[in-house]
Amino acid sequence: VSDAGSIFAPAHENLPPIITLTTDFGGTDSYVAEMKGVLLTGCPAARIVDVTHAITPQDILSGSIVLERVLRFFPSRTIHIAVVDPGVGTNRRLIAAEIAGQILLCPDNGLITWAWKLAPAKARARELIWRPRAESGHAFSATFHGRDILAPAAAQLVGGRATLEMLTAPAPIEPVLLPIEPAPLHATAGVIIHIDHFGNAITNLSPDPQQLHSARVGRRMIPIRRTYADVPEGNPVALVGSSGLLEIAVRNGHAAKTLALHVGTRVRLS
Amino acid sequence: VSDAGSIFAPAHENLPPIITLTTDFGGTDSYVAEMKGVLLTGCPAARIVDVTHAITPQDILSGSIVLERVLRFFPSRTIHIAVVDPGVGTNRRLIAAEIAGQILLCPDNGLITWAWKLAPAKARARELIWRPRAESGHAFSATFHGRDILAPAAAQLVGGRATLEMLTAPAPIEPVLLPIEPAPLHATAGVIIHIDHFGNAITNLSPDPQQLHSARVGRRMIPIRRTYADVPEGNPVALVGSSGLLEIAVRNGHAAKTLALHVGTRVRLS
Amino acid sequence: VSDAGSIFAPAHENLPPIITLTTDFGGTDSYVAEMKGVLLTGCPAARIVDVTHAITPQDILSGSIVLERVLRFFPSRTIHIAVVDPGVGTNRRLIAAEIAGQILLCPDNGLITWAWKLAPAKARARELIWRPRAESGHAFSATFHGRDILAPAAAQLVGGRATLEMLTAPAPIEPVLLPIEPAPLHATAGVIIHIDHFGNAITNLSPDPQQLHSARVGRRMIPIRRTYADVPEGNPVALVGSSGLLEIAVRNGHAAKTLALHVGTRVRLS
Numbered sequence: 050v051s052d053a054g055s056i057f058a059p060a061h062e063n064l065p066p067i068i069t070l071t072t073d074f075g076g077t078d079s080y081v082a083e084m085k086g087v088l089l090t091g092c093p094a095a096r097i098v099d100v101t102h103a104i105t106p107q108d109i110l111s112g113s114i115v116l117e118r119v120l121r122f123f124p125s126r127t128i129h130i131a132v133v134d135p136g137v138g139t140n141r142r143l144i145a146a147e148i149a150g151q152i153l154l155c156p157d158n159g160l161i162t163w164a165w166k167l168a169p170a171k172a173r174a175r176e177l178i179w180r181p182r183a184e185s186g187h188a189f190s191a192t193f194h195g196r197d198i199l200a201p202a203a204a205q206l207v208g209g210r211a212t213l214e215m216l217t218a219p220a221p222i223e224p225v226l227l228p229i230e231p232a233p234l235h236a237t238a239g240v241i242i243h244i245d246h247f248g249n250a251i252t253n254l255s256p257d258p259q260q261l262h263s264a265r266v267g268r269r270m271i272p273i274r275r276t277y278a279d280v281p282e283g284n285p286v287a288l289v290g291s292s293g294l295l296e297i298a299v300r301n302g303h304a305a306k307t308l309a310l311h312v313g314t315r316v317r318l319s
Numbered sequence: 320v321s322d323a324g325s326i327f328a329p330a331h332e333n334l335p336p337i338i339t340l341t342t343d344f345g346g347t348d349s350y351v352a353e354m355k356g357v358l359l360t361g362c363p364a365a366r367i368v369d370v371t372h373a374i375t376p377q378d379i380l381s382g383s384i385v386l387e388r389v390l391r392f393f394p395s396r397t398i399h400i401a402v403v404d405p406g407v408g409t410n411r412r413l414i415a416a417e418i419a420g421q422i423l424l425c426p427d428n429g430l431i432t433w434a435w436k437l438a439p440a441k442a443r444a445r446e447l448i449w450r451p452r453a454e455s456g457h458a459f460s461a462t463f464h465g466r467d468i469l470a471p472a473a474a475q476l477v478g479g480r481a482t483l484e485m486l487t488a489p490a491p492i493e494p495v496l497l498p499i500e501p502a503p504l505h506a507t508a509g510v511i512i513h514i515d516h517f518g519n520a521i522t523n524l525s526p527d528p529q530q531l532h533s534a535r536v537g538r539r540m541i542p543i544r545r546t547y548a549d550v551p552e553g554n555p556v557a558l559v560g561s562s563g564l565l566e567i568a569v570r571n572g573h574a575a576k577t578l579a580l581h582v583g584t585r586v587r588l589s
Numbered sequence: 590v591s592d593a594g595s596i597f598a599p600a601h602e603n604l605p606p607i608i609t610l611t612t613d614f615g616g617t618d619s620y621v622a623e624m625k626g627v628l629l630t631g632c633p634a635a636r637i638v639d640v641t642h643a644i645t646p647q648d649i650l651s652g653s654i655v656l657e658r659v660l661r662f663f664p665s666r667t668i669h670i671a672v673v674d675p676g677v678g679t680n681r682r683l684i685a686a687e688i689a690g691q692i693l694l695c696p697d698n699g700l701i702t703w704a705w706k707l708a709p710a711k712a713r714a715r716e717l718i719w720r721p722r723a724e725s726g727h728a729f730s731a732t733f734h735g736r737d738i739l740a741p742a743a744a745q746l747v748g749g750r751a752t753l754e755m756l757t758a759p760a761p762i763e764p765v766l767l768p769i770e771p772a773p774l775h776a777t778a779g780v781i782i783h784i785d786h787f788g789n790a791i792t793n794l795s796p797d798p799q800q801l802h803s804a805r806v807g808r809r810m811i812p813i814r815r816t817y818a819d820v821p822e823g824n825p826v827a828l829v830g831s832s833g834l835l836e837i838a839v840r841n842g843h844a845a846k847t848l849a850l851h852v853g854t855r856v857r858l859s
Contacts, residue, residue, distance in 0.1 A: 065363065067359060069352065071352075074786060075643075075785075075786030075787075076346070076616070076641055076642070076643040076786075077641055077643045077644070077645075077651075077785070077786050078641065078655060078658075078785045078786050079640065079641070079654075079655045079656075079658035079659050080785075080786075080831075081640075081641075082609065082611075082638065082639075082640040082641070082655075082658070082659045082662070083658055083659070083661075083662045083831075085638050085662075086659065086661075086662025086663040086664075086667075087662055089607060089638070089663065089664055089667075090662065090663065090664050093605065093664060097638070098352065098355050098359070098367070099352075099369075099639070100349065100351075100352040101346055101347055101348065101349070101351075101352070102346070103345075103346040103347045104347070105347075106786070106787055107841050111347075114349075115348060115349045115352075116349075118349035118352070118353055119349050119352045119353070119356065121353075121356075122352070122353045122355075122356025122357055122360065122466075123355075123356040123359065123360065124356075124359055124360050124363060127356075127359075135817070135818070135840075135841050136818055137816060137817065137818070138815060138816025138817065138818060138819075139816065139818045190829075190830070190831040191815045191816040191828070192816055192817065192828065192830055192831050193830075193831035196662075196831065197831070245345075245347070245348045245350075246344060246345030246346075246347050246348050246350075246376070247345075247376055275408060275461045276407060276408025276409065276461040276462055277405070277407065277408065277462065278405070278406055278407070278408060278409045279408075288461070288462065289460075290460070290462055290463075291350075291353075291460040291462050291463035291466065291467070300405075301377050301405050335633065337629060339622065341622075346616070368622065368625050368629070368637070369622075369639075370619065370621075370622040371616055371617055371618065371619070371621075371622070372616070373615075373616040373617045374617070375617075381617075384619075385618060385619045385622075386619075388619035388622070388623055389619050389622045389623070389626065391623075391626075392622070392623045392625075392626025392627055392630065392736075393626040393629065393630065394626075394629055394630050394633060397626075397629075515615075515617070515618045515620075516614060516615030516616075516617050516618050516620075516646070517615075517646055545678060545731045546677060546678025546679065546731040546732055547675070547677065547678065547732065548675070548676055548677070548678060548679045549678075558731070558732065559730075560730070560732055560733075561620075561623075561730040561732050561733035561736065561737070570675075571647050571675050
């Protein structure tokens, strides 16, 4: 993959100072705020957007699904920091990636998977080798690279003090990817990849709903409709959700609980 | 209701770019961030304030109570987007409303109720008929109008590219309202309308605490005091809370659990 | 303690308009947003950073531990508002404190404890006696001083309309402190002071990990290592965490549940 014309090229314009945060840090501790403090200290103009800090601890797949959605909706060249990092302090790499004009900084542990697989032609990654020790006198801890490496790197970038080229090794790398695949265009067999807050079960299928009548989960046939309210209260429904993927819902209910759905459950269309 | 001099009139000044978000989307998914990305893409200067994303799923009443409070405290002509939307994708309307100088964009399903009933003289609403399809080439999904209609509309407004008059049908409408009423000024019988995070039970009563001695809930008489610490630890107390409404609390405890209170429980003053 | 050269001196420069919020208000109500509305109304340029609103209700110790971390990482003279306030409406004082160049506004109930004890030489406090009634015509409630006193005071400060000297009584005060102590430098006996979102148990010990081999909790000996991944999956490990304090963890597990750890559990090093 050539980096010509990409964000890794040296002479790019200034980045917009938007930085999003996606973590499994939860909402009860100071960890998220510590990262925000580092970002604002390094770049007082930074505009920080919380995506979520409620990824299930260590659930890289779930973080990966959320990240792919976020990358679609932000202004070009927004920086996204993602930290779900069970391998922190080991020799796992950190990566800086460009995906369809968005910049992602995260551990190289699979967090990039879903965004990478849905946009491979526009995605490239390099190893983030910059460390803040030399410049700032600050050491970095063995357990919090989000605060001690990724946030200072992002502040360097949005503050205009460094380019991604300066922070990364020059050779493109193949990032670590999880074994999860988007279903082919006309596939009729897929799998649940995510359960959302409402209990809706998102699949890896992106069918044309006009061509199909129902989704089968176990022995249950679920009608494919346009929106939740197209079935009676409490009834199951399948529809193409706001992400373009088929999802199984229960109108005003919690499909995952009601229908015993979980990540990995198989779904067939007919 | 005449719109003269209101935010619906064509020649208003620029809006402050503050946009608040009140939803039932929860904290684990990308839905909130998708809306933020749309807002920042449409208006890079937008300043987004999270109110809450933890409204109980589909609980329109609860969202309505929260919204009324929020509308009281923000700078004039702040835009508030609220999304608790079980009817998304049906023919339920979207509305743009002005309430005491604040702007509210939400589904017309009762979310506006509490704010509308507490300030009817200063409230007016129109149907939001603008759709982003024509201008942007983007389709909008049948299941996420918050992201695909309300957020782009808000970005148009705070970005100065449209006025509310341009986005709405000209005739004022009567919004859908839930069957919940503020108690009359000197009422002595009311009802619990909200249980808060601390377990305090907020009623629809706004009494003068100097005129009254106690609140009765079931067979229990609860003394009316000025603040939580006016009763011993663990004891129940009634007081006029920060919203101006009478609430039932337990000092350093959880009144709703301890006293078995819920939305709809009746309260009498004496 | 002399205030010369401190933020309490009259002729300081403008403060950066960053205001952080640390509360036990939870995520379901309007309370946090009401404070944000007051801050933005009083100072439209204010940049508000949520630290957490998920401190366990009334848990002053936990709030104190979080605050200490936050104060370390923000730009100099950031204003931090903390509200965990079971004594609201009583005659407990409010304080304005300076700790290592950061400004803290909070009830004088022990919230300042951990930051004060870790940085006593650089900490000073005064009573916050300013009340908004006279200037704004607004009354303040007996139950929400965060919204009605602390937020307006912070807006006065970051808006440049007041200095801390103008809002406080001139005499320095000794704030209320909780009975919790950082362990001395070479101490080998300590105590758990905080359980974090991952179930890691943070102690009051800050040992040199190269000098020590294991931590004893009850009858269990736990090896001291550099990072979580230095032990097999599911195994306990002790390490110096990102706060510089020794913590007990279980790799990819929840140490507090697995090992029955809680605040107050004793830990010995060897």
